[in-house]
Amino acid sequence: MSEAMPKAMTEGALSKEKKLSSLFAFKSFIYLLLARVISHFGDSIDAIAYSWMVYKLTGSEIMMGTLFALNYVPGILLNFFSGALVDRWSKRKVLLVTYSLRGSLVIFTALLYWLGWLLPWHLYVITLFIATIECFSYPAEMALVPNLLPKEKLLSANSISTSATRTAELAGLAIAGGIIAFLGISGAILINGITFFAATTLIVFIRTHEEKTASPDKNESTEPQSFFKDVKIGLKFLASNRLIITIVIAAAYVNLCLAPYNVLTPVYVAEILKSGPQGLSMLGIGLISGMIVSSLWISRKGSKFKKCQLILIGYMMLGLSYALLYLPTLVHINSIYLAIIITFCMGLSVSLVSTPSSTYFMETVPKELLGRVGAIYGMVCTIAVPIGGSLAGILGGWIKVDILFLIFGLLMILPFFYLLSQKSFRQI
Secondary structure (H helix, E strand, O other), X not given: OOOOOHHHHXXXXXXXXXXXXXXXXXXXXXXXXXXXXXXXXXXXXXXXXHHHHHHHHXXXXXXXXXXXXXXXXXXXXXXXXXXXXXXXXXXXXHHHHHHHHHHHHHHHHHHHHHHOXXXXXXXXXXXXXXXXXXXXXXXXXXXXXXXXXXXXXXXXXXXXXXXXXXXXXXXXXXXXXXXXXXXXHHHHHHHHHHHHHHHHHHHOOOOOOOOOOOOOOOOHHHOHHHHHHHHHHHHHHHHHOHHHHHHHHHHHHHHHHHHHHHHHHHHHHHHHOOOOHHHHHHHHHHHHHHHHHHHHHHHHHHHHOOHHXXXXXXXXXXXXXXXXXXXXXXXXXXXXXXXXXXXXXXXXHHHHHHHHHHHHHHHHOOHHHHHHHHHHHHHHHHOHHHHHHHHHHHHOOOOOHHHHHHHHHHHOOHHHHHHHOOOOHHHO
């Protein structure tokens, strides 16, 4: 929407420039941001290559569903404890180790596929290892950000970080089809592995004075009793904040509903849209483009709205656009372009939900508890994902994928009404 007056446009541009330039004063945050941008760029290329590799290697909806579900099992089992450990360790060192390990495993996968040695059971083992590593990297990254920035910079930083990483993903998706055509699937996956080591180099330059409030006594911090006490403190804080629990329940439900899309998009592209890796890449571009536009809008205008308003609009839009993925079945002409428009709308919705939610979380949870509470948050939030992934794989065997998208999209609208009925939620 254009501004009515040139003066307003100038003031808006200066305001946005001021927000960006003020963040550049925090060099360690910029290093973390660049590391995330590079790794997300590689991940977006890998997402297309890996999904297509699994589809071609297995050809089984059930196996695709179980692989997707397995990716979240370590989080459910380990996040309860990994967050407490991350709160005790240097977040910077945790990221150095996890980024390096992920890069090594991705490169190993590319090598196996290039040599023709990759078997379906290898995918299960590698997926399990990478998912386990992410149990430590996610809470470390979340807990590190508030240590690099003052509280009043978090909303702007989160929205700009989302915009930057989504732009990197968009660039990766745009060239993924060409890279696969030129270098093959193994070459595309190899690029992702290299980007993790590039990101690791940037993490080396991060400097932060991390608080050690979780366990001031170094000897005590190694005792199992102290460790479980830290976990209990995190649980106690989470249990005392019913609003966070409300947001988590809604997020877990949405993750369950999104499982068919996350698992069966390659099938949707091949069978409904009659396309290949390029079509999969184009849908990803539509989704990421929507996230970028939404994130940029939030960074500029988001502070004028309540967080609850942004989240509610996001949930309603996400459910409706998800359900509309059924339309290409009815409109056979240029169905791929219609699907891209719909995924763009889904992308708009995702940022409207995720950015205000994560900002509220960072503003509410004390810094010394962010690692463990964030990990517990992630565990509960994703506990529905393996259930949904397995369910999607089973249902995909006897229900057409476009009909699944329609059903689960309509079901996804329910959190809008649930959250709207919560008085505490309407206050944020």
